[in-house]
Amino acid sequence: MRVLSGIQPSGRLHLGNYFSMMKRMIDYQANADLFCFIASYHAMTTVQEGPALREGIHQAAVDFLALGLDPDKCTFWVQSDVHEVTELAWLLSTSITVSQLELAHSYKDKIAQGIIPSAGLFTYPVLMAADILLFGSNRVPVGKDQKQHLEITRDICHRFNTRYGEVFVMPEPDILDETALVPGVDGRKMSKSYGNAIYFFADEKELKKAVMSIVTDSQGVHDPKDPDKSVLYQIYSLFLDEPGKAALADRFRTPGTGYGDLKKELLARVLDTFQPYRKRREELLASPEEVSALMRKGAEKARAAAMPIISKAREAVGIAPKTATLPKQKKK
Numbered sequence: 001m002r003v004l005s006g007i008q009p010s011g012r013l014h015l016g017n018y019f020s021m022m023k024r025m026i027d028y029q030a031n032a033d034l035f036c037f038i039a040s041y042h043a044m045t046t047v048q049e050g051p052a053l054r055e056g057i058h059q060a061a062v063d064f065l066a067l068g069l070d071p072d073k074c075t076f077w078v079q080s081d082v083h084e085v086t087e088l089a090w091l092l093s094t095s096i097t098v099s100q101l102e103l104a105h106s107y108k109d110k111i112a113q114g115i116i117p118s119a120g121l122f123t124y125p126v127l128m129a130a131d132i133l134l135f136g137s138n139r140v141p142v143g144k145d146q147k148q149h150l151e152i153t154r155d156i157c158h159r160f161n162t163r164y165g166e167v168f169v170m171p172e173p174d175i176l177d178e179t180a181l182v183p184g185v186d187g188r189k190m191s192k193s194y195g196n197a198i199y200f201f202a203d204e205k206e207l208k209k210a211v212m213s214i215v216t217d218s219q220g221v222h223d224p225k226d227p228d229k230s231v232l233y234q235i236y237s238l239f240l241d242e243p244g245k246a247a248l249a250d251r252f253r254t255p256g257t258g259y260g261d262l263k264k265e266l267l268a269r270v271l272d273t274f275q276p277y278r279k280r281r282e283e284l285l286a287s288p289e290e291v292s293a294l295m296r297k298g299a300e301k302a303r304a305a306a307m308p309i310i311s312k313a314r315e316a317v318g319i320a321p322k323t324a325t326l327p328k329q330k331k332k
């Protein structure tokens, strides 16, 4: 089974990214044919300075590698190093209508924020469909905010295959309920654009400030607390297994523990969970050459997987001659 996902290098990575996508991808490499990439072209829709994008790509690659993504066990590359994906995006763009793209929530949200949309922002989901279809992906692990993009990909796949023949594999979204929507410290979706994110590789001082600012209600130490309405409970649970979650819920309901103490425990969890990866991260950050070499190798592997599919798509739409069938060898 081929599992593929990508992440935009458009800022530091947070617990929402980690639990809904990064951790799951790292876990998948043991038992799936894993394809993971840094969505550099997509990030151009928001990061519009060359040095910032270059730095973001390096940092995202380093974070993934430091957390345990192993380029020997998967295919890990930078999207723009396999530029056939932009060609495929063009081939796919005639299999979706403008009015369908106008319905995309992420596009509508950006417009609602007053952003003047570039053509790139508008066609973002088409490039995303190309990422997925170019590699014959079966499954795509993402957070809930990407669900609609996956539906658009499936629509494009269906329309293209109906029109031109079975060229692409139909992908399935892979969204887990527990991590579909990780809340930020203010209770809204955790996002780097909302200033409510917990950046797991931040230093202790910054992490402490973020964790201590998680919103809570006014229940005191001696009051029972409702875990189901608590952002603190939701974030803390990400670090726990099922029995751990049940025990935490009990502690919420039983008077005696204050929010301050629970936050201190959560801070310790965050620090402990990411501590083992910090040293490797520092080493990689200091070795851009080593990281670039790994990414170049990854791009070669990715391109090898992409070539037969882009060739098939070019043939299907009629811009490349059909590959000549070789004459059968005579039996000796």
Ligand code: ADP
Pocket: 007, 008, 016, 017, 018, 020, 021, 141, 142, 143, 144, 145, 146, 179, 180, 181, 182, 183, 184, 189, 190, 191, 192, 193
């Ligand atoms: P951001 O919203 O911070 O800009 P991205 O759009 O770069 O994050 O998201 C990268 C990946 O992380 C996607 O798979 C997305 O679904 C997931 N993701 C981002 N924020 C969250 C969140 N708060 N909860 C769950 N998944 C998230």
Ligand code: TRP
Pocket: 004, 005, 006, 007, 008, 039, 042, 127, 128, 131, 132, 140, 142, 146, 149
């Ligand atoms: N749109 C995704 C995000 O913002 C990133 C992305 C680009 C992606 N191409 C993809 C995710 C293909 C999964 C598959 O997070």
